[in-house]
Amino acid sequence: MPDDYIHELARKWLAGTATAEEINILMQWYGKEEMDLVRNEDNPRRRRLSSVWWMAAAVMIAAGIWALYPKKAEKKLVVYVPREQQNKIVLPDSSIVWLNADSKLQYNDGPQSREVTLSGEAFFDVKKAARPFVVKAGGSTTTVLGTRFNIKAYSGEPTAITVASGKIRVEDERKHITILTANKQITLKETTDSTAERTVNATVYHAWIQGGFEVNNETFESVANMLSRKYNVAFHFENDALKKCTFIASFDEHTPMDRILELLCKINNSTFRISQDKKEVYISGEGCQ
Numbered sequence: 037m038p039d040d041y042i043h044e045l046a047r048k049w050l051a052g053t054a055t056a057e058e059i060n061i062l063m064q065w066y067g068k069e070e071m072d073l074v075r076n077e078d079n080p081r082r083r084r085l086s087s088v089w090w091m092a093a094a095v096m097i098a099a100g101i102w103a104l105y106p107k108k109a110e111k112k113l114v115v116y117v118p119r120e121q122q123n124k125i126v127l128p129d130s131s132i133v134w135l136n137a138d139s140k141l142q143y144n145d146g147p148q149s150r151e152v153t154l155s156g157e158a159f160f161d162v163k164k165a166a167r168p169f170v171v172k173a174g175g176s177t178t179t180v181l182g183t184r185f186n187i188k189a190y191s192g193e194p195t196a197i198t199v200a201s202g203k204i205r206v207e208d209e210r211k212h213i214t215i216l217t218a219n220k221q222i223t224l225k226e227t228t229d230s231t232a233e234r235t236v237n238a239t240v241y242h243a244w245i246q247g248g249f250e251v252n253n254e255t256f257e258s259v260a261n262m263l264s265r266k267y268n269v270a271f272h273f274e275n276d277a278l279k280k281c282t283f284i285a286s287f288d289e290h291t292p293m294d295r296i297l298e299l300l301c302k303i304n305n306s307t308f309r310i311s312q313d314k315k316e317v318y319i320s321g322e323g324c325q
Contacts, residue, residue, distance in 0.1 A: 110146040117156075119268040122245070127152070131169060132161040134245040137265040138190070157188040159200075159242045176224055179205040185216075186242045193261060195224040198241040240286075247289025249296065256281040256319070259300065267293045269310075269317050277323025278306055 117123045117135040125133045128147045135141055139156025143149060150165070154173035162169045164182025171178040174189030176197065183202025189195040197206055198221040206214045208224055208231060216222060221236045240250040249266070251259055257279035260271035273279050281304040287296055297308045297317065306321025 110144040110149065112142060113145055114140060114142050116140045119265050129165065129169070130163045134159040134242075136188075136244055154187055154189055156190055157186070157244075159186045159245050160184065174224060175209045175226055177207045179207070186238070188241075190261070193258070194226070196241070197222050197224075198236060198238050200238040200242060243286075249287040249289075249291065251283045251285040253282050253284055255279060256283065256300070256304065259283060260317075260319070263293060263296065263317075269293070269315055272316065272318045274318060274320040275323055278304065278319055278321055281306075281324040 115123065115125055115135065117137060117139050119137045121137055123135045125135060125141065127133060127143060127149075128145055129150055131150075133141060133152075136157035136159075139154070139158060141152055141154055141156075141158060143152040148167070150167050151170040151172070154171055160169075160171065160180075161184045162180050162182050166181075168179045168181060171187060173187050174195030176189070176195055178185070178187065178197060180202065183204060184200040185202075185204055186198045186200065187195070188197075197204070197216070199216045199218050201218050203215060203217050206216060206222055208214075212231070214222055214231070214233060216233075219235055219238045221234055221238075221241070223232045223234075225231070236252065240252045243250040249262070251262075254262075257273070260273075260279075263269065264271055283300055283303060285296075285299065285303075294310065297310075301308050301319070301321070304321065304324055306319055306323075309318045309320075310316070311318075
């Protein structure tokens with residue numbers, strides 16, 4: 037069998053492109069060469085061919101061991117931030133994530149990993165790179181190359197994605213794609229399978245990373261959910277109509293919860309009561325006019 041043909045089969049095997057028939061031919065040739073070598077140890081041509089083959093075989097064996105030996109698996113890391121707390125994380129690709137209270141982030145520890153899964157709220161400052169950075173959260177997939185944005189995706193609540201700078205691509209569960217730029221926000225409502233896009237002041241939606249508490253036309257129910265996570269309390273509305281009242285307000289990081297409630301209730305002619313153990317808040321009143 038011509039040497040060039042055998043060498044070509046060996047190269048194809050190493051490249052992983054040899055067919056089953058070609059591999060069989062190669063193995064048969066190798067078996068025959070070993071037998072002939074034993075019978076013709078004094079034949080220089082046989083020694084030369086065998087030497088060439090053993091060099092190829094050594095490479096094949098090494099390649100086979102490399103392919104079969106399992107590579108070190110990337111560790112999947114999960115970071116959970118409990119209520120009343122926040123945390124700042126630096127990802128393997130040097131992107132920075134601020135996690136809000138009662139939030140969870142999953143990611144791989146490999147330096148090439150650029151995909152994370154979020155449950156809760158996070159502000160992302162993504163390092164610019166050729167490989168896209170992907171966030172899966174609340175039934176949406178957000179793809180960026182390098183930008184800053186906030187995602188709020190708590191279970192049971194609409195998912196809100198707000199761009200602070202740059203440009204992002206958002207795909208919902210219906211495969212509908214939206215491109216957002218700075219100060220644009222999209223809200224995805226899972227219960228109604230609808231989306232809404234609007235222009236906002238993006239600073240309001242990531243004020244929480246500095247400890248602030250901003251409310252921009254949010255419902256009382258939504259505000260209660262925020263306060264619940266921030267102060268680890270449970271809210272009870274004695275009148276469901278109160279849940280739909282909306283607010284625009286701003287509080288700094290030093291404002292206590294009772295002061296926030298006092299101002300919010302005053303706006304909507306409602307009252308609040310905090311339990312003795314400070315774990316329950318009761319809101320009462322007739323609701324918005």
